Amino acid sequence: MDKLALASRLATIALVALAGTAFAQAPDLLACTGPFAREADEAALIKAFGAANVQRARIEIGEGEKAAGAILFPKDKKRRLELIWRDGKTRRGPSTIYIRQGSAWAVAGPAGERLAIGSALAAVEAANGKPFSILGFDWDYSGTAADWQGGKLEKAFGGCRLTIRFGYPKDADAKALDRLSGDKEFSSADPDMRLVKPTAYEILLSWPD
Incomplete structure (x- = not known):
C-alpha cells in the first residue's frame, strides 16, 4: 500500500471514529422511519447501528411480562433503546420502541x-x-x-x-x-x-x- 492510499485509509477511519463520538454526545431523534419503520427488521438495525450495538433480548413490557426484542447500545445508558418485535421468530416489524430512564434519545x-x-x-x-x-x-x-x-x-x-x-x-x-x-x-x-x-x-x- 503506497503512502497516499494509506493516508486516505487512515483519514476514513478517523472520520468514522469522529462520527461515532458525535453520536455518543448527541443521540438522535427517534422516529418511525428507517430502521424503525413498520416493516424493518433486525438486519436494518444492524446496518444502521452496527452488529456490536444490537443485542437480542427479552424485553420487559409490564406486569412481569417479556417479549422478544432488541436492545441498541446495551452498554451505553445514554444511547440505549429497547424495542419489541411484532414477529419475534423472524425478528421483523418493530411493535413498540422504548426510551427509558437514563437514555438521551x-x-x-x-x-x-x-x-x-x-x-x-x-x-x-x-x-x-x-x-x-x-x-x-x-x-x-x-x-x-x-x-x-x-x-x-x-x-x-x-x-x-x-x-x-x-x-x-x-x-x-x-x-x-x-x-x-x-x-x-x-x-x-x-x-x-x-x-x-x-x-x-x-x-x-x-x-x-
Whole structure:
C-alpha cells in the first residue's frame, strides 16, 4: 500500500471514529422511519447501528411480562433503546420502541419540540396544543398519558402512537398526590397535577397491530 492510499485509509477511519463520538454526545431523534419503520427488521438495525450495538433480548413490557426484542447500545445508558418485535421468530416489524430512564434519545413534537426523559408535563401539554388525559399514580399504569384528546401529539408520528409515562418528584405535595392516585383518568390541566409537577420517565412509539 503506497503512502497516499494509506493516508486516505487512515483519514476514513478517523472520520468514522469522529462520527461515532458525535453520536455518543448527541443521540438522535427517534422516529418511525428507517430502521424503525413498520416493516424493518433486525438486519436494518444492524446496518444502521452496527452488529456490536444490537443485542437480542427479552424485553420487559409490564406486569412481569417479556417479549422478544432488541436492545441498541446495551452498554451505553445514554444511547440505549429497547424495542419489541411484532414477529419475534423472524425478528421483523418493530411493535413498540422504548426510551427509558437514563437514555438521551428524544422524539420531536409537531413544532420541533424535543420531548425526552425529564420533560415536564407542562412542556408536553404545550406540544400537544391542549390538555390531555393522564392516568393516576401509584399503580401498574401509573402516570401514563392515556388520551391526547385530539391534540397535536395524537397524529404527529407518521402512523406510530406516542405514549409518555410520567413520574413525580420525591418532594411532591403529598395531599395532591393522594388525590391523583389510582386507576382513574385526570386532566393534565388539573390543579393537583400542576402542583405535583410530573416529568416523563418513559417514552414509547408504537406501531398499531
